[in-house]
Structures are given as structure tokens and as C-alpha cells.
Amino acid sequence: MKVLLIIPAYNEEENILKTCNKIKEFSDELDFVVINDGSKDNTLKILEENNLNHINLINNLGIGGAVQTGYKYAYQNNYDIAIQFDGDGQHDVNYVPNICEPILNGQANIVIGTRYLDKKASKFQSTFMRRFGSKVISLFIKICTGKKITDPTSGFRAVDKKIIEEFARDYPTEYPEPESTACMLHKKYKVSEVPVSMNERQGGKSSIRFLKTADYMFKVCLTILIDSTRKH
Amino acid sequence: MSISLNVVLIIITLIYLFLVIRSIRKKNLQMSFSIFWLITGIMLILALLIPNLVENISSLLGFEVPANMVFCITIFVSFYLIFNLTVSLSKENKKNKELIQEISILKKRVEDVEKKLEDNK
Secondary structure, three states, X not given: OOEEEEEEXXXXXXXXXXXXXXXXXXXXXXXXXXXXXXXXXXXXXXXXXXXXXXXXXXXXXXXXXXXXXXXXXXHHOXXXXXXXXXXXXXXXHHHHHHHHHHHXXXXXXXXXXXXXXXOOOOXXXXXXXXXXXXXXXXXXXXXXXXXXXXXXXXXOEEEOHHHHHHHHHOOOOOOHHHHHHHHHHHOOOOEEEEEOOOOOOOOOOOOHHHHHHHHHHHHHHHHHHHHHHOOO | OOHHHHHHHHHHHHHHHHHHHHHHXXXXXXXXXXXXXXXXXXXXXXXXXXXXXXXXXHHHHOOOOHHHHHHHHHHHHHHHHHHHHHHHHHHHHHHHHHHHHHHHHHHHHHHHHHHHHHHHO
């Protein structure tokens, strides 16, 4: 069973080495690939100096394009499971076995690491607005696909071989997580959720966040709605 | 419309047509786009050369003022053109994204192979 962690990184010079070292400490057999999405800081230098497995995108693509590069790499190298994993220390590598389990049992094609399932397990529940946005998006997915996804925006996901192929071929660029989940539900793939704990992302909050979240929420809902009218 | 204004407009349109044809010959413009600009130029010339053409058509279609018809057509055609542009821009973006991804993966593979060769030396 070949498992690959896909770690998109944009200006992550402070966290990327820590994240990779934690993965190495956790297991030697776990492969990872860092996708450097045209970082303007020393991320690339750190990756090269420490000999970390990475792909350096020759231009900035944004999160969707960067993650898809990882899926293409996973597809070309014949991986069985690919896991999306943030480079900023938000995700905990100890949950990797949990998140792979439903795939290994054949119960799911996609497993989402969910913040909201177990309140005690997760110290970080994110802001009110984000939680609210998540609820609205998950209600929308429920209406359009009939399946409840508690944490549709979670960036901690594991997918099996079939989905790696699907994502390598086609992956949304602008609102990748919720849109791709809804799209795979339409295609009748099985999606399940596993509770994980996430650490708080570093960096300050701004008042623009509120509007950004609302804007994101609106566009995601619209995208999912349009997607559901498409033939699959 | 006074004769002198008509003449000036015809000259401007001819210059425009000349520019279009020149960029087609230089292959700056794809044929499918250039046809659109050529037809636009020819229609402008016709409207300027044939007296009362615009007036007659607009009254036939029920426009109160000929200018309204001209504006109406211009806006619709512009919208259509801009829509097509955003469509082709999206297509190009996708192709561009795929190129960046494939080249970056290839570069990584080349580097990996080079490293292996060096280690074997």
C-alpha cells in the first residue's frame, strides 16, 4: 500500500521544515511531496537544503492547481492513497491512520478529516463566521447531493486510487475542497468523515475576513448548485 | 449627416479596415476573430455609403431614433464578444495551468534522475 501526503506550500518558510520533520518522525514509510506554489520567501531554499521531496511550480497556481499537481504526481507514481495535508502545521500527522482506515476497509473513496464531529478532540473549532459558512455550504451539499458533509472546507482529506485518477484529470481551481467533494458525490463515490483535531493557524485576524468568508460561501454554494445541474 | 462628416467617417473606417487586413496578413490575428472585425468594417462602410440605409432599417424595425438601433446593436455585439473572450480566457487558463503542472513535475523527475546518476558515480 503506497501512501502519499500532498503538502501544498505557499510562503511557509517558518513551518514547512517542522511539518516535514514531524511526518518523518511519525513513519519512514509515509511518502510526502511538498508542492511549492511559487513562494516568494525561502521555502524553496529550505526544501532543497534539507533534501525534502518536493515539486517546485514554475509559476504560482493557487491552492487548487498546486494540490492537483500533487494528485498528478500520485497518479503517475502509482500511489494507492493520497492525503492532502497542510504545510502550516494546522494538521496532525497522528491522524493519518484514522483517515486512511475507511479506505482500507473499502468503506469510502474519500475520507474527510472533520473538525466539528468531536468537540473535545479538537482544540481549534475556528471562528463563528467560518463555522456558520461551513454549515451553509454543508446544507447546500445536502440539498444538492443528499449527503451530509459536516466539514466541507476541511483541507485534510484522504482519497483512494480511483479518486486520484479523477482529480489528476480534473480538479476545481477556485473553491477546490467543497466543489470537488460535491462533484464526487454526484458521481456516486462514497464519502465519509473522521474526526480530527486541528491546531490554530498562526497569523492575525482582520475585519476583511468576514466579507471574504461571506463571499466564499456565496460562490461555493453557487458553484455546487451549477455543478448539480451538470450531467455526470 | 453633412457630406464632409460622411467623408471623414468613411476615411476612418477605411483606415480601420486597412489595419485589420494588415494584422491578418502579419498573422497577428486568428482567422476566426479577423472575420468578425472584417464584417464589422464592411457593415460600417455600407451604412456610410448607402444613404438612409440605417434610417430605413431602424424605422422598419420600429426604433424611434436610428441612433437607438445603432447603440442597441453595438451593445449586444459587444456583450457577445466579451462573453466569448471570457470563455476563451478560461480555456487558456486551464491549458496554462496544465502546462505549468506538467513542466514542474517533469523538472522534478529530471532532477531526481540527475541526483541518482550522481550518487552512482
